Amino acid sequence: MMKLSDERLIELAQTYRTPLYVFQESIIRSRCKQLKDAITYESCKIRYACKALTLQAVLRIMLDEGFWIDASSVNEVHRALRAGFNPEEIYYTGEGATAAVYKFLCDRGILINCTSIDQLHLLGTNKRGHQCSIRVNPGRGHGESNKTNTGGPGSKHGIYLDQIDEARSVAKYYGLKIIGIHSHIGSGAKTEEWKKWNEINETTLAIARDFSTDLEFVNLGGGLPVSYRPSEKPMDIIQWGREVSRSMRRLADDIGRNVTLFIEPGRFLVAECGLLLAEVQSIKTTPADDECSGYRYIIVNTGLNHNIRPAMYGSHHEIRFVSCSSTPKSTQLQYVVAGYLCESGDVFTVGKDGRLLPREFPEVRVGDLMVMENVGAYSHAMKSEYNSMNLPASVLIDNLGRARVIERRGTLDDIMRREVEAYDEGRDIGM
Incomplete structure (x- = not known):
């Protein structure tokens, strides 16, 4: 990885003016390689959580690296499609949903990850017999603050543990086929927190065992820590990969077949x-x-x-x-x-x-x-x-x-382009 010299940074600032974002492709590709090398489980696919940095140039790097996409909004889906991803390579997890959005996703063949009982009702009402995954809240989370903790009773995310049976019943009523179990428990700041990440996700894997009939994949989310201070050591990505791979092989042994492992890091790849x-x-x-x-x-x-x-x-x-x-x-x-x-x-x-x-x-x-x-x-x-x-x-x-x-x-014209004149001076507005 090339470290940009002070002289180069001054040149960039003078050429392109400040403020200026500068992104280095070599660092993104290095982090991609680290993740691919770390996981030894036989069936694994990495999805980039594109909400971290959604620039088309970055999405195209991820596409070239063979990654798929985790999208949190329908516009992130559109951006991934424009970058060249196939619909089957895009996974949609949105806390809010409408019938129009779900229809678009189903018609395009983009897998929906339902994050609530209401979303299962919405999907079933509009696409009876469809397949989906569900996001579960395993009862615990981690993160550097409550704002980045996406597990446990203090988090809005996912279907909580005590509602799993209800989710199963609703899916059965509509003939929905639950092919995946997903959880994301938060973004930890400390580089040793991946151990807690693995520990809590064992609960997710236990839930997945109960859906083994139709289970095709488990998605254990992202949230891998990054070193923001020089004094912090990078996480041991190799040991993490071994532990995750070991957990998935135990799941495969228990249900008698391999299921795909998805992980969906964002920050780790681009921060x-x-x-x-x-x-x-x-x-x-x-x-x-x-x-x-x-x-x-x-x-x-x-x-x-x-x-x-x-x-x-x-x-x-x-x-x-x-x-x-x-x-x-x-x-x-x-x-x-x-x-x-x-x-x-x-x-x-x-x-x-x-x-x-x-x-x-x-x-x-x-x-x-x-x-x-x-x-x-x-x-x-x-x-x-x-x-x-x-x-x-x-x-x-x-x-x-x-x-x-x-x-x-950006320009002032960009800022004002979306504004609509509410009153046009000199025109009769019927008041």
Whole structure:
């Protein structure tokens, strides 16, 4: 994997302007290879959870790697189809559903993963005798906060343990064939949490044994941890793969045949591929008072509209600054790194409780380049036009080191294009 030099980052910022997303193809492909090499179970297919980063260029890399798609909305389905995926390679798991969406999915041959009893009724009413899978809530989950925990009674996701028999009865009433059991229990932050991931998913496999008659696959979700700090060791992907493969072979022995294993990682595949570049536009200080000792702020020309994870989850992203001048800097100072939005919570250096957490950097000056790391997952995908700010451009660095714009910079016309005039001055509106 190529590490981009400071000189290259300055060149990219000058050529394509800031703020700018930069994605590296080599890192995505490296993570894909790691996963494929780790799982030794004979029948396994990896689905990319495309909600993490849905750019067409990234989807086409996943297609080239032989991965399939996990989609969370009908538009993600359409985007996967446009990228070249076949309908049978797309799996739909949506918490909300309508008859029109289910009809489209059934007509196109896209497998539906029902996440509630009501969705089973909806599917059965519109497509009696169809096949589907069900998402189960195994009673426990994991994640770095309640916002990323998708298992247990505090989570809205899946059909809870005590409703499994009801799900079976509803499916039987409509003649639905449940061919898969799915669970996703959350996105852990600590690299050892895959052990809890495996432990909790044994409950999912136990449920799958009770559906063995029609069972074709088990989908154990994603949520594999990523190292966001230099001090964190990467997860042991090889040991994880051995454990998952061993569990699947036990399931195969119990029911007398192999069933396919699906996993659907998103963040693990793309988090580390992304950088967010921004320009330092202001340095300001606040005085001490009874509550704090005062702060030194760095204001950059990006914000939570381009990476909401720190504000939303208290997530940590490594940040550094590249000097655009030749003047040496020797002083280390404590700074709070903040965005340019008219929003008090628009701060990147915060804890999980929202408290400001200054970090130490060599003296930063206006015009320096901020480099924020590991923004490949759930940063670009959750971007917004808040404060009517134009969206950044996105650049992909290919395996030969060439830069290619894969998404142009937004404009004011883009922001206003969807607006509809409610009142047209000078026209009779019948009031």
